[in-house]
Amino acid sequence: MQKTLSIIKPDGVSKKLIGEVVRVFDSAGFRVAAMKMKSLSRTEAEGFYYVHKERPFFTELVEFMTSGPVVVMVLEGDDVIKRNREIMGATDPAEAAPGTIRARWADSKQNNIIHGSDSEESAKFEISYFFSEIEIF
Ligand code: ATP
Ligand code: MG
Numbered sequence: 357m358q359k360t361l362s363i364i365k366p367d368g369v370s371k372k373l374i375g376e377v378v379r380v381f382d383s384a385g386f387r388v389a390a391m392k393m394k395s396l397s398r399t400e401a402e403g404f405y406y407v408h409k410e411r412p413f414f415t416e417l418v419e420f421m422t423s424g425p426v427v428v429m430v431l432e433g434d435d436v437i438k439r440n441r442e443i444m445g446a447t448d449p450a451e452a453a454p455g456t457i458r459a460r461w462a463d464s465k466q467n468n469i470i471h472g473s474d475s476e477e478s479a480k481f482e483i484s485y486f487f488s489e490i491e492i493f
Pocket of ligand 2: 472474
């Protein structure tokens with residue numbers, strides 16, 4: 357079984373979409389193996405998105421990710437990294453396939469409701485960034 361990290365971003369939490377998003381994961385057959393609500397510090401957000409530190413949108417992205425609490429989850433399932441990315445839809449909601457989380461609820465390329473790990477390597481890093489072994493069920 358594969359694991360991935362999902363984050364309901366501050367816009368998803370403030371738009372009261374926690375239940376909707378978890379419902380989508382449940383319906384997809386993913387198992388929620390860990391979950392917590394958390395306010396990211398600037399340092400935590402910068403560390404999480406360090407791969408994007410040279411990108412022009414990095415400062416804004418960190419600002420956005422620290423603008424309110426997030427819900428961090430570990431999801432488990434067959435091929436869950438790729439399947440979760442499919443269910444999320446493209447980064448830009450205008451390009452996201454109909455029915456995906458971002459097509460349904462995201463407002464913009466930045467305010468796009470949700471994060472999902474994009475590879476086995478990033479999933480490993482991102483899960484251990486937020487959860488210790490004993491917090492994952
Ligand atoms: P995520 O990593 O959050 O799951 P992603 O893999 O679809 O999203 P990335 O290219 O990794 O997209 O970008 C990380 C996040 O940075 C995006 O989800 C979005 O919030 C923000 N972002 C990406 N590109 C832009 C952009 N051109 N302008 C503003 N924000 C952006
Ligand atoms: Mg990404």
